[in-house]
Amino acid sequence: MFMGEYNHTVDKKGRLIMPAKFREMLNDKFIITKGLDHCLFVYPIDEWEFIEQKLRSLPFTQKDARAFVRFFFSGALETEIDKQGRILIPPNLREFAKINKEVVVIGVSTRIEIWSREEWESYRNDAELSYEQIAEKMVELGL
Amino acid sequence: MFMGEYNHTVDKKGRLIMPAKFREMLNDKFIITKGLDHCLFVYPIDEWEFIEQKLRSLPFTQKDARAFVRFFFSGALETEIDKQGRILIPPNLREFAKINKEVVVIGVSTRIEIWSREEWESYRNDAELSYEQIAEKMVELGL
DNA sequence: TGTAATATGTTTATGGGGGAATACAATCAT
């Protein structure tokens, strides 16, 4: 279970030191993908394999399915933490999440999210305003 | 499982260095063929045979089925990686995919796709699903 | 059989990614 918020930096080569708290739980390989709201998702392998199964069954003869599968897999990457506790974020993912130097790494239940600090702050400022409103909507979802 | 996005170049003789990550999984012969959306598909043999099975079951009495099967097989070619880690893309396939020099190689689940960089970028600009659409798709799939 | 054209192989240079070491910051305990 991932939780918490950490301010970190990405070096010139696109490497990020994974927060020590998260490292313990990512001792093996894991997946980084383009996520929603312009951040990156980090999934443990088993979580990913579930998604992979679902996508494999989509027909490549349908335009939308092709586009979706392409987007999802081309933006995905299996990686692991190096001996210094870092991960390498490839250029296309950095570009996608508008990551330059300062990032925020947050734990969100079963996954980790990596945000450009700027994006995170503007998202949080937007979302924070309607926090109570969002909570109201949770009732509809059975929470 | 193929994933990721790599920028590579094709030399004057039509040879392309296959990304190292993909090479490991294409250790023997494999199939390259004309794909959809003006890119090239690369299949490992077993995956190709699987598709072949499916195509074989299509009724050749139907015009569309005949056309599709012709298209798919006539553009296909068995090849392998040379000692320098390269593959040779024959002229007709290069022409088909509008490949000149700069290409993008992407992993798409069970296959690899080779795109002219220009084509890839315009495809992404046109066809890139909005986040809302992606989110919807994910919900449909139960992710 | 010789020559050109094409295919295949080799070599070298460059840059990106991984590792080691060090400096710096933060937390904790005494």
Added chain:
DNA sequence: ATGATTGTATTCCCCCATAAACATATTACA
């Protein structure tokens, strides 16, 4: 408050993957 310990940031170095130029082999055709 001070020192110890852990975690984070930065710099430097080295190796491997890639790219490009060059060399050799094979084929086609006169």
